[in-house]
Amino acid sequence: MITQAVLYALNAVVTTLLGFLPSLPSFPDTVTSALSTINSIIIAPIHLISYLYTPLIAAFVFGLILVILNFDNIYKLVMFVMHKVRG
């Protein structure tokens, strides 16, 4: 109830503020079509990976890849926290 009220208020503010501005033209169809194609190209492998790995394993593998790629930063963060804890 409270969240709904906040969202309603936010919507009212945004629409009121933007209401004063003129409407801008949208992308030409060719650009929209190109973006849609790029979208499809990116999504297709995700479909295939989800299909091969099953959604749960795909999410796990994706998370693990993120961890490995950012291992340096994670290691630094862990060491930083441990040093702080030790004083």
Added chain:
Amino acid sequence: MRISNFRNLINRKYDLRSKSSSSVSLVGRKSCLLLALLFGLSSIVSLVSYSTDVSAASAYDNAYLSTDNVKVGLSVGDSGSPSLYCNDTDISKSWVSFITDESNPWFDADKKAEFNSALDNGSWGVSNHYTTTSYTEEGRYGRKVAYVYFNGTQQMPMTWSNRYITISNATVLVIDCNATTHELTAYYDGSNLTRAFSYNPVYETDPWSKTYNFFMNTTAQNIPEGYEGTVPPTTPDIKTRVHPDLEYQVKNRDLKVQYLKNIPNASRINWQIFNADDEGISTGDPIYEKFGNQISNNPNLDYKFEKQGKYVLVAGVESYPPFLPIPPELDVQPRVVQLNIDGTSYEGNTEGEECDDGYCQVVSPLEDCGTYGTDLIGGIGCQFRNFLVSLGIAMRFLFIPNPDFIEDYWTDITEFMSNKLGFLYGGIAFIVTLLTNAITATANPDCVLTFAGKLWGQDFAVNGCAMQQTFPAFFPMMQTLVIGGTVVVLIFAAQRKYHEVLEQR
């Protein structure tokens, strides 16, 4: 018929007196013949009317009266007006489940054990008769009650007389209508009493005084010699009432129902979902219908409600294939479950206490603290848990918006931004669409990934996501290899990365 004949005779006698004396002898002979003819006809009519009595081979033949069903509650008074009691309820098939219901306090563990013993290998019987409620100027009012007799052993002898039958050593239960609550009730009516269960000899012609026996299963029937009347059945044709037992989970607007047990193998479940009114009673035609086939190992139901509200789920059962009937000893009835789709998550089981005779009410998230009785600590703990649950419900109501609202809100605001910001919003829309599609793709593994081209001059198109259908034997093997290879590569990459980091230190 006989009264009109008698009047004719009197009229003729009166007419004879007015005739002249010369014609008396002739008329008298004709009258005698006519009289004899009329008496003969009357006798034949009487014999036909009371053939049942006359055909009795022994004096006991009419003592046992049987009926095909047992009804309790409303009976019609002499004037034809109904008495103000319960609706007439046929308990022919439900009397066992009714009296053994856990909510009946009088049917304690000992009585239940004795009753089960009686059904298994003892003696038991059910009879149906009237009980007079009141006399008025218009006649007599009353209601029907049922008596249940049982004995855990086979020592429940029947004693026959030409007017009535008695049974001995029976525990007697009465299924009656409660005049105050207008609901069926059952109570214990003494033990080891001798019961007369045929008609009362004082009111031999009074149908109200007769007892109609439904079943009487005892080996000690003691049927008198020469008896040719109805023989009490010794193999009762009792059906076991069953409802499909289900387990269900409601998560937001998603419903998952798993069939557990209780329907015959050769049958299928007819799932139906109805809208319900505020009382939880189904209204109108079903909004969804599906057959859950047990043979194809797909008896369950998954359904997503379009909007929040109150609904009723009905799991009907029908024979399948149709030429294989449901076993006659089973009385398979539908299972009805009330559902409250309000954005909360809960789960239920039709074997729970919320279900009564196949009808299950909405599962309450709160515990029944009354069951703790005098256990003060347990009661306080129960109240505390209920408080936390209620607090959670209140918080959810206050802070977690309705999913329908979120969906509509998101659609409205993206449409507004797209119209207003035009190409500036194009980039944001691209990212949003990409994320939405990625989440959908992850949640739904069904995909279409077509590889098309020319091979040896021939056009070809292969769907990369149809490998399971294309290579059903190899796909699981390939999937295992791919997942295993990925795990090995990831472990190798993690190990190498770990060493790299350590070497830098």
